[in-house]
Amino acid sequence: MKKIRVGIVGCGAIGTSLAKAVARDFSKGARLSALYDINLKKTKDLSRVLARNIAVSKLSQLISKSDLVIEAASAKVSADIAYAALNSRRDVMVMSVGGLVGKIDKIKSLAVKMGRKVYIPSGAISGIDAVKAARMGRIKKATLTTTKNPLAFKGVKYVEDKFGSLRNIKKPLVLFSGPALKAVKYFPQNINVAAVLSLAGVGAAKTIVKIIASPKVKKNIHEINIIAEAGDIFTRTENILHPDNPKTSFLAVLSAKAVLNQILEPVKIGT
Ligand SMILES: NC(=O)c1ccc[n+]([C@@H]2O[C@H](COP(=O)([O-])OP(=O)(O)OC[C@H]3O[C@@H](n4cnc5c(N)ncnc54)[C@H](O)[C@@H]3O)[C@@H](O)[C@H]2O)c1
Known part of the structure; x- marks a missing residue:
C-alpha cells in the first residue's frame, strides 16, 4: 500500500505531538513529508529532533509535498490553509476549528469540486x-x-x-x-x-x-x-492540560491521532 504523505503546519504543542506520532506510530501507513511553521527555527528544531530533513519555509512547498495537510497553527489562518490545500487537491485536517465558523459552506463546496476530504477531529470534547x-x-x-x-x-x-x-x-x-x-x-x-x-x-x-x-x-x-x-x-x-501548552487539552492531540488512525484503518468505528 502506498504511504500517505503527511505535512504538518504549526510546530507547537499539537503539531509536535502529531509529527512524532506520524513518524513513529503510523509509519506503516503514513510518511511525515514536510513541516512548516511561521517561526522557521521551530520547524528546523522539530525536523532535527525527528532526524529528518523535512523543514520547509513556505506553505506552498509543504502542500506540494503532502497528500494530507494537517493544520495545527492558528484560527486566524486555518480557513486559508484549508482553501490552499484543497485548491491543490490535497486532503486537510483542521485543528483550529474556530477559524472555520461561517466558512464551512465554502470549504465544503471546494472539497466537493476538488474531490478531496476535510477532517475535523472532535478535539477536547466527548459526545x-x-x-x-x-x-x-x-x-x-x-x-x-x-x-x-x-x-x-x-x-x-x-x-x-x-x-x-x-x-x-x-x-x-x-x-x-x-x-x-x-x-x-x-x-x-x-x-x-x-x-x-x-x-x-x-x-x-x-x-x-x-x-x-x-x-x-x-x-x-x-x-x-x-x-x-x-x-x-x-x-x-x-x-488534562497538554504538558507543552497549558491552553491545549491533551485529548485534542489524541483525537487528531484517532482521526489519522481512522483514515489509515480499513474498519471505521463510531459515527
Ligand atoms: N480542536 C481542538 O479541540 C483544539 C484543541 C486545542 C488547540 N486547538 C488549536 O490548535 C492550534 C494549535 O494548538 P497548539 O496547542 O499546538 O498551539 P501552539 O501555540 O503550541 O502552536 C502553534 C504553532 O503554530 C505556529 N503558527 C502560528 N501562526 C502560523 C501561521 N500563520 N503559519 C504557520 N505556523 C503558524 C506558531 O508559531 C506555533 O509554533 C491552535 O489554533 C489551537 O487553538 C484545537
Whole structure:
C-alpha cells in the first residue's frame, strides 16, 4: 500500500505531538513529508529532533509535498490553509476549528469540486459521535458549558476589557453566555470545542455557549447538553492540560491521532 504523505503546519504543542506520532506510530501507513511553521527555527528544531530533513519555509512547498495537510497553527489562518490545500487537491485536517465558523459552506463546496476530504477531529470534547447521530433527526437545543481556570483566559481581550484581571477571583465567574457565533469571535484560542459542536450539530447561531472562569478547577471542563428528538444527551469531559501548552487539552492531540488512525484503518468505528 502506498504511504500517505503527511505535512504538518504549526510546530507547537499539537503539531509536535502529531509529527512524532506520524513518524513513529503510523509509519506503516503514513510518511511525515514536510513541516512548516511561521517561526522557521521551530520547524528546523522539530525536523532535527525527528532526524529528518523535512523543514520547509513556505506553505506552498509543504502542500506540494503532502497528500494530507494537517493544520495545527492558528484560527486566524486555518480557513486559508484549508482553501490552499484543497485548491491543490490535497486532503486537510483542521485543528483550529474556530477559524472555520461561517466558512464551512465554502470549504465544503471546494472539497466537493476538488474531490478531496476535510477532517475535523472532535478535539477536547466527548459526545460528538452522538451529536452527529442525533443531527440525522432533529436537535431541539444544544448547549456547551466550558469551565476553565482563570489563567486560561490570560491575554483574551474580551475578558480583560470586560473584567480586568481574573487573578483574584474567589468564586466561579460567568464570562460569556450567548451564541457560539459570538463566542468564537471573543475567545478564538479557547473555543474550538464550541466550533466543533456547532459544525456537528445545529450551527453556530443556534448553539448556546456558556464560558466560566473558576479558580478551583485545574482541568478544562466541557459539558454538552443536547435535547433532541432521539433523546437527551449529556456529556462532561474533564481534560488534562497538554504538558507543552497549558491552553491545549491533551485529548485534542489524541483525537487528531484517532482521526489519522481512522483514515489509515480499513474498519471505521463510531459515527
Ligand atoms: N480542536 C481542538 O479541540 C483544539 C484543541 C486545542 C488547540 N486547538 C488549536 O490548535 C492550534 C494549535 O494548538 P497548539 O496547542 O499546538 O498551539 P501552539 O501555540 O503550541 O502552536 C502553534 C504553532 O503554530 C505556529 N503558527 C502560528 N501562526 C502560523 C501561521 N500563520 N503559519 C504557520 N505556523 C503558524 C506558531 O508559531 C506555533 O509554533 C491552535 O489554533 C489551537 O487553538 C484545537
